[in-house]
Amino acid sequence: MDNAPVTLFVCVSCREADTNPEIRPGRLLMDRIAAALEATSETRLVAKSVECLSVCKRPCTIALAAESKWTYVIGDLSRDVHVDEIVAAALRYRESETGIVPWRERPQSFRKGVIARIPPLNK
Ligand code: FES
Numbered sequence: 708m709d710n711a712p713v714t715l716f717v718c719v720s721c722r723e724a725d726t727n728p729e730i731r732p733g734r735l736l737m738d739r740i741a742a743a744l745e746a747t748s749e750t751r752l753v754a755k756s757v758e759c760l761s762v763c764k765r766p767c768t769i770a771l772a773a774e775s776k777w778t779y780v781i782g783d784l785s786r787d788v789h790v791d792e793i794v795a796a797a798l799r800y801r802e803s804e805t806g807i808v809p810w811r812e813r814p815q816s817f818r819k820g821v822i823a824r825i826p827p828l829n830k
Pocket residue numbers: 718719720721722733758759760761762763764766768
């Protein structure tokens with residue numbers, strides 16, 4: 708088990724085509740993830756806002772990153788149904804040695820929504 712701190716980046720600028728342009732689903736997703744993390748005692752998983760991950764056509768988008776691990780970019784996430792999955796997947800990512808979580812252990816939203824994985828810089 709690897710306990711390196713994990714950063715969960717959440718794009719707060721993401722919009723959905725069919726929602727009021729004043730509403731930022733990405734911001735709502737960030738708020739809900741932050742609340743879910745606050746309800747736990749997690750200190751090694753931190754959610755951070757980011758203005759854009761350049762995957763604007765697949766809202767909402769997040770990225771998982773940690774030292775010495777692969778970085779994952781995931782899209783097509785819903786603020787209404789995926790918050791618990793995102794937090795659980797981020798915790799599983801944190802436990803993994805390389806950041807690569809076995810396919811069968813990833814939530815469906817991560818299997819379908821994966822956009823990119825980027826290798827660690829220092830390995
Ligand atoms: S606005 Fe969210 S990825 Fe660009």
